[in-house]
Every structure is written in C-alpha cells, then in structure tokens.
Amino acid sequence: MPGRLIDLFAGCGGMTSGFVAAGFEPVLAVEWELPAAATYAANFGEDHVVCGDIAAVAEDAVPEADVVIGGPPCQGFSNLGAKDPADPRNRLWREYVRVVARARPAVFVIENVDRFRSSHEFALLIDEVERGRLRRYRLTHAVLNAADYGVAQRRHRTIVIGSRIGPPHLPEPTHVDRPVSVRRALHGVPRHPVGTELPDSAETYFGRRVPGSFKAAEIHVGRRPTATSAERYRAVPPGGNRFDLARERPDLLPDCWRNKPTGTTDVMGRLWWDQPSVTVRTEFYKPEKGRYLHPEEHRPITHLEAARLQSFPDDFLWCGSKVAIAKQIGNAVPPLLARRIAETVAELLDRG
C-alpha cells in the first residue's frame, strides 16, 4: 500500500482516481459543491468526505497522511500583493497551508492552470517554502501536457511536487512521439447519443438528494440544437472550424463572428480523429466555445465522450445535473496523468 491520501479541492475526484489506481488510500477529501462531492463519494466512499468550505475543516479533523494532493484555485495572475496578508486572495491559500502543516505529509502535489507559475498563489507558495510553514519541503515544478502521458488530450497544467523525504521528481513523458488519438479514446462509444436527458434518478449524499448516480452509458447524452445550430454543425467539414462555416454558409454566421473575421481557429471546430483532442473545458457541449464538434457526427461531443477524452474509466459514476457533471469533467485532472504522478510519488515514499 503506497500510502494515505488527502485530496483538498477534490472536485469529482479525477486526481484521487489516479492515486487510488496507483494504490493510495483516501482518508480525507474536501469539496464544497454538492454534485462534485457526491460524485467523489459515489466512487470512493462518503465517510471521509467533507462537503463544505475548507475553512470549516477543524484542525483535529485533519488526519495524518503520507500525501496531500490538490491546489487552491487561482484567484488571479499577478504577483502584486503577494506579501499582503490582508489580500482576500490569500484566504484559500492560507487554508491549504494550514491543512498541509497539520497533516504533515511526506509529499504534496499541486495541480493548477499553466499560468500558475506567474500567479499570486505561486509567489505565496515559494514564500512558505523559503521561510514559512513549508520550509522543510523541496520543490520541483513544470508545465506538463497530459497528451505526453497517454491521455488523448492536449491539456497543459502546472504540476508542483513538494517533498520532505528526498528530492522530488516529475514523471517521465511516455507518449511524446505516439500520442493517443481521439479515435482510440472513443473506441466502442456508440455514434448516436442515448438521448438528450439524464435518467430520472437520485440518491442521497451528505443528507441531500442529488441526481445520479449515472453510469458511463447513461451520460452519453447530447443536446437539442436549434435548427440553425444543426445547420451550422453540418457546414463544418472534417477538421474544419468557423472559417469554413463563413466560406460555405455565410448566411448562417452569427453577427458576432461576422463582425470579427479573425480570431481563434478552434471556435466551432471539429475534433480530428487521429490526434489528441483540444483541452476539454467545463462547457465542452458548446461548439461555439471551442473545437468540440464530433469528428464526423453533426453534434458536439457528449458527456461520455468528454469523460473518455479526460481518461476517466468507464466504471466511474457521476452525480448531478448535465451542467454540473460537465463542470466536474472539465475541471478534473485526467486520471491517467494523475496515476503517472502518483507512481513517481510512490517511488519517492518507497525510497524515503
């Protein structure tokens, strides 16, 4: 057994999923959004989950752990004010350090957006490691691309590993020259969604009713596009985007695009079968937000397809509304990337 695990800001548990696959045992998870906490509980158990604000977790409710994972969501991207204890952006960070200091893990892992290293929170982290409560830890950090680790998605995230038992290291990339394609990730998923709505079922988590829990096949749900949207989807060829739409069917262009003929090529784009996908975000069901059209079908990807592109296993259960589940999927650390990180952490613990 590699060790005891605490997940702060746990979301649906994408990161925990990878650590559990590598043999870790979750002993505390904190997540304040009920649908995400319910999804976490459906997969990893409810007994060790605090569904609430991290600030409400009492000192004596924090168990000792070998590893703490998760990072405070970034509030902004400026180092200004990093030293000002009254800055409201310090709040989550202070809570994070409080729990880590109490749990005394051998290793902690922070995942955050790629710009994290130019954020206020990163400056605070360095300050804590240099002269604060984390000064026994040594750090390593880099921006990793999930596609380099076998996830069928280009997703750049900052990973920080802090260790007080030996020099930490990041996992070696395994798939730089042979990335996993969308085709492979969606293998076996039926071409047609099962419908547009989730089944009408609910379970009780944390004393409240939550829609779910839903199996993979049940979240293969699409949307009911307007006639105009459906026509737009049809006008985008394989690998195309909104510029093809502008050429083929200018009559279908919304005014905002007509007036802005330049810009990102991902808007209203189709995924490519033989490449990893673009980053799956929380609104992947809206093709006007990115390259989220199915490679061939005239529709955006479904929740199941997004979960597959994030490398969630098909036995993962989901709770919440369609919007809430999409948010959980888009916010998650791909379980496969988390597993690679967990394996390097397990090696560190073995040696330490």
Ligand SMILES: C[S@@+](CC[C@H](N)C(=O)[O-])C[C@H]1O[C@@H](n2cnc3c(N)ncnc32)[C@H](O)[C@@H]1O
């Ligand atoms: C990026 S998501 C985490 C994703 C997660 N690591 C995964 O792999 O699935 C950040 C989470 O922090 C939660 N969160 C933000 N502020 C919080 C707070 N004060 N207390 C507890 N959870 C919080 C959000 O609801 C969100 O689900």
